[in-house]
Amino acid sequence: MRSRWSYVYFAFYLLLGIVLLFLNNDLSKAVITLMNVIIVLVPLIGTIFGVMYYYNSKEFTELLLAQPLKRSSIFLGQYLGVALSLSMSLILGLGLPFVFYGLFESSAIWDFSLLLITGTFLTLIFTALAFNIALSNENKIKGFGYAILLWLFLAVIYDGLFLMTLIMFEDYPLDKVSLIGTMLNPIDLSRTLILLKLDISALLGYTGAVFKQFFGTSFGLIISFIMLTVWVVLPVLRIIFKSKKKDF
């Protein structure tokens, strides 16, 4: 089951990559479209796939639990199985068309590798979050509901609330708040990381020392990557913790 779906996923990205490149004929525009795909679709697919996989293989997991195996290795194995196969599909599916298109000779290679790296991080994060939701909810429908809601919240609603807050408190110095707000949402974080490459000229238009330090130096890049790693590690730790205590 895992392999079948990851083939579909792979085929989808392959198709997307080919369509983008050969219809657009322009690498920089393709990179912008890809960014939208990566920060919206990758988390969605990661979430749904993670939840689906957990519920579908629940009986098999219970069978495994009867064997003399460590719980953490069972669940971590499942998690890594899903997350890594999804990441592989993403990297190969998008990577192959771009390589054939002549990515290595182009200057967009760094933008593109950054896209793939953040895509991989997002897959790892959202699959882990999905496993957390599934572990905490016995009810399949409820689990799916929460998972979709989580995606919707982080992808759209969070930004809405964030924007409202910024506009409401516009009289106060907000640069630190806005940076912290970005750090707390993995989708925003990945978006900012990609913006650092794509729209740096616009980002530097704002007068603020904190912004300037964050965007103008490699400081922003480093902090963003650290935060993304934290975003992977925390949910995974909770998977281990939760799976040890859970009754089956």
Add this chain to the structure above:
Amino acid sequence: MKTFFIVMSVIFMTKLSIAQNITVCKTCPISTLKKAIAHAKDFDTIVVKSGTYKEFDVNVNKPLTIIGENYPVIDGELKGEIITITSDNVTVDGLFIINVGTSYTEDYAAIRVKNSKNFLIQNLVLEKLFFGIYIEKSRDGKVFHNKIIGDAVEEYNSGNGIQLWYSNNVKIEHNFVQHVRDGIYLEFSDDCVIKNNVSALNVRYGLHFMFSNDDIYQDNIFENNGAGVAVMFSKHIEMYNNIFKENWGTASYGLLLKEINDAEIEGNTFENNTIGINIEGSNRINYKQNTFSNNGWAIKVKGACYTNKFTQNNFLYNSFDIAYNSKVNDNEFDKNYWSNYTGYDLNKDGIGDVPYRPVKLFSYIVNRTPETIILLRSMFIDIIDFSEKVSPVFTPDDLMDNNPQMKKITW
């Protein structure tokens, strides 16, 4: 008639035979430029052999041609102004001038032209300078192929590369200016031509106009300056085929227009600037066939701008195409190519069937609360931009391009 010609040619030949060469070198009888000028008669040529000459306050008060061989160094030892030209018809060629004095009460220059006509300043290299070439109340001259490399860090204690003050009809061509305050600065100077220069890494502006009318600048490159070009309080300026690149920063523009009327801006390229063009109080300007690519804001309109026309420009992958801070619009956008355009072309005439609205709601929000820039390209922002596009509330509703091109325009 015949006798007239003979008389003329005799006069001409005697004139030629009077004009003689004076050579300046370390071991010659005349070992300084000052002495050479004192000895010289009108229309003489002074040849300066290579070597280092420690001189300042050299006053060229006769029509002379001063030529340096293998770039002799004129070292001012930071004592003040180095060469001052006060006569008509002076040519200075091939000198290496360094160490101009810095003063806060006087604008010391490496070479200053004062109240003269028909001067030619060419092939100079200026380093460690305060002001470079300072032309005041002079006319009909040429500044050609000079290299000016300063070491300016702050605006208040640095000077300009090439400065014109009340000087008309001067040609500035093929110069290379770096690391000064303003690369080229024109104040009260009309009918000047600025062509094929490279002005880069300057603290303030690459090129700066103040109260100067009817000037042309074309085929120049402005790169990495505090701001590329500032055109202020001037009329009838023509700007053709210049390249404005990588002017990054909080108050950084490719081109800043302030109180400019009746200008032509054609064939220029704006690339990777925080703001491509910043327009304030400028009327009747034609923007034609310019390319704006990968800028933060391609064009930022600050208000009081009327009857400007934007036609056949390419807007490629800018974070924001146009930003307005008001709801009123009196400018015309027509037949441009917008890479963000998402419409269709059913009758295949190369013109999109749906008008394009270049001003987004998000640019209005960013204008109000600059920190929101961090939400750029978020899905939520795309949604609110879309709803604003369908029914404009905050952005000027008549600001649209009715004939957006489907393909990038090539000339």
